Amino acid sequence: MQKAKRVLVVGAGPGGLTAAMILGKRGCEVEVFEKQPQVGGRNARVTLNNFHFDLGPTFLMLKEVLDKVFAEAGAKSEKLLRFKRLEPMYRLQFDDRRMEPTTDCEAMKQEIARCFPGRENTCERFLAREGARFARLYPCLERPYHKLSSMLSLNLLKALPHLALGKSLYDLLNGYFTDPKLSLSFTFQAKYLGMSPWECPGLFAIIPYIEHHFGIYHVFGGLNRISEKMAEIATANGVKLHLNTPVRQLLLDGRSVRGVVLQDGREVTGDEVIINADFAHAMCNLVPTGVLRKYSPERLKKKRFSCSTFMLYLGVNKIYPMPHHTIVFAKDYRKNVDEIFNGGVFSEDFSFYVHNPSITDDSLAPAGQSAVYILVPCTNLRGKVDWTLEAADIRNRILDALENRGGMPDLRQHIVAEKMITPQNWQDDCNVYAGATFNLTHNFSQMLYLRPRNRFEELQHCWLVGGGTHPGSGLPTIYQSGLIVANLITGSN
Template identity: 45%
Template sequence: MKKIAIVGAGPGGLAAGMILSYKGHDVTIFEKDSEVGGRSKVLKLGDFRFDAGPTFLMYVEILEEVFKRSGYNLREELDLLPIDPLYRLVFPKVTLEPTSDRLKNKTMYDAYIPGLGDAYIKWYDDQKKKFDTITPLLLRPFDSIFDYLRLDTLRAIPALQLSKTVYTSLKKIHPNPEFIHSLSFQAKYLGMSSYQAPAGFTFLPYLEHGFGLFHVQGGLNKINEKMAELFVKNGGTLKTNTPVEEILVENKKVYGLKVNGHTYKFDDVVINADFSYAMTKLIDPKHLKKYNPKKLEKKDYSISTINIYLALDKVFDIKHHQVIFSNDYDAYLKKILNNEFTDDLSFYIHNPSVMDDAMAPKGKSALYVLAPVPNLRGKLDWDTYKLKVEQILYKVLKERLNIDLEPHILDKMIITPKDWQDDYNVHLGAVFNLSHKLSQMMHFRPHNKFEEIKNLYLVGGGTHPGSGLPTIYQSAIILESFIKPEK
């Protein structure tokens, strides 16, 4: 049995804590906040509840595996509700509502443009094959450069389409812009635009179309609350309101943490706090080479978000997940890519009150709006900009959906990239971590077993395999293969 500390009770830290405590280790999670969840925690405005960050729960098989490895059954612990249609996509010319039914989607695309349905089927069937070859690379560690010579990697290389992006690979199947954008806006889950995201990621929408999307009664934050409860039930110790001040290292080996000015010794330390934040703020730079603060400044980071949480006095006809695409979505993507501002924004809206009465009082609703925006490398005055984004939102809703939201607002809260940095300890407010370009993925992403310091491990969006919930949960599963009980 080892004495293990985890820095942060985000989804990654909690999943790792659940698994490691079940294996018999003596695990303590230190969380700076009063509650668990990090970027995925619950936000409250009176009786209204919001998920701070993640709202899309996909590929739940990985979360099921986390629960299984911790001695529990996910479906017995949480209410997972399938979402149908998956989302409503509002383009200036057409509104599409894809489902997790391949043939229904074919009919939907054909009804828009005859023949588009065949392009969809080709895309779907290609993705199925791609998924089967690429997923093994995301399920296992990538600690050695020789991992690229393993059979599963070599087999996946054609599917990775190394010279293409998500955008160019879809354009080859059909040039219709709405077809391309409906199957590529998911690149934003990686904090990238479809012009940047490597073509391998075209399988992301396939995870939705092929396996469905889910909501958890009470919001996705409930997953964290449940994981915290089961972690403690497995014998773990959870210390909230306890920020870690320093990760202590000697002779290239971690030996403990500094908390409240005291030194606590541990055999192993797992970092769940944002990777680049932890490297710049929690470890003395003299212990770091490859990931010292100077080198980290040269890395590519994801975009950020402005999130607007609205407590409303009624429930509007907005789907559980809805995206309103900019008038000129191509121009918008290019602007975001260059960390530039545009008025022609795209909005993702989450309206869980249409299916979940735990989010707001009866007849009212808790509306979540996300606008992808540049990270803090884009030098903007966020206090002014957030008000501008809010006004653009109300205008777009009036013009595009005929919804006048403002008279119905009872209360509101806004989070900007600066808040993600200052309150959530997210480096540059880049909420989807280091970007997912190929030179920052797999072996080239910070390793789960941290390569610079012994007995130090990483879990969460900043390490392999990546920054969405399924990959974050998978990083906890991968960790288990490294942290073994001492003989």
């Protein structure tokens, strides 16, 4: 009988857990090392007194990918988790109007007619055209690109006309919608990748399409429950999960990875090592100096990284009658975006996202109270802000904005628990390189074969999962990265 492959996984975020639970199911001997006391990484749970929050992801898209990876691990997501498809999906709050997009095409037409009279027929065109793009492009995200020849695959060749080369997401969709605010309603999703709609490649029109076609889901208890369940499935599949166990370095024999060195100095060997820790952080901290060429710390300085997020998690002793998700746009959204990505400053007039899940889910806070999370997209640590000096002032400005234009007029009086995370905290506490919460940007020069590859090109027996590798940042693509790596390691398709 063939000996089971020994696979070590650095990090129990969504990517690492996906790979671990599937490899465990397929008979590999898997050990996961996680530096934090809990699983989930950026998808972990935050608890303040009796209030429970998602640290990061709150939108579950393409639920079918989650269902697929659970099935690969021998589990059924519907049995283990309770989902709710949100309709309307979210509220978009502009300075002069607000829209609540829905996946019901007729209702969406009426909503566009109400907010942008005369443009109601644009939505059908968008769905038809972008549906075709999705059908061609999505299969390209399901496979690895570790060989140059993979760029000549039939799927990718068929997808070529759909790449919208030379067009930004905003340019492409403004072609249908023509009104700047309506166009923003279908392009702000570039922020899910931590990018500007004016720089994000047009092919990412598949993201608003995915929302409008497949919908957005909440998971009762928070999206962090997904990672918790994955850890349970992995353990049931024989995976050994070590919490509070940081990896200090990869154990190398030349350019071949033999295992890991733990923080306490212990060496653990394996046949294969999967890195789920933030890619750039791992390259700078887990690989001995001088080994890397393409992704050395010096070369990483020249790569492009996503924006960051300034976070407030608030336990509130009332429930605001606000939707589950609200995006509040800066009056001058383009200026705000430009200041995030080019100016490196925290805008006077900023956009923000309010997560108010207690309106849907009463398990997150004591009765009659709510767990509110605010996310403000902002410059990463390459910008000019000294977060230690400015955090308190920025927090106050965010609370002002919530009270004045965020639908929570008396918020300060009702806060009973609070936690703040700045870009500096993302880097220092969560090992996120440059506080760039959505990893390397998704420009053509950092995608597919040109993104750090699932079979890592710099080291042997080393594999990458998570937002920093192919197919990219965002839960469905991260789950897909875990499945791709599990397939490559076990030689499955």
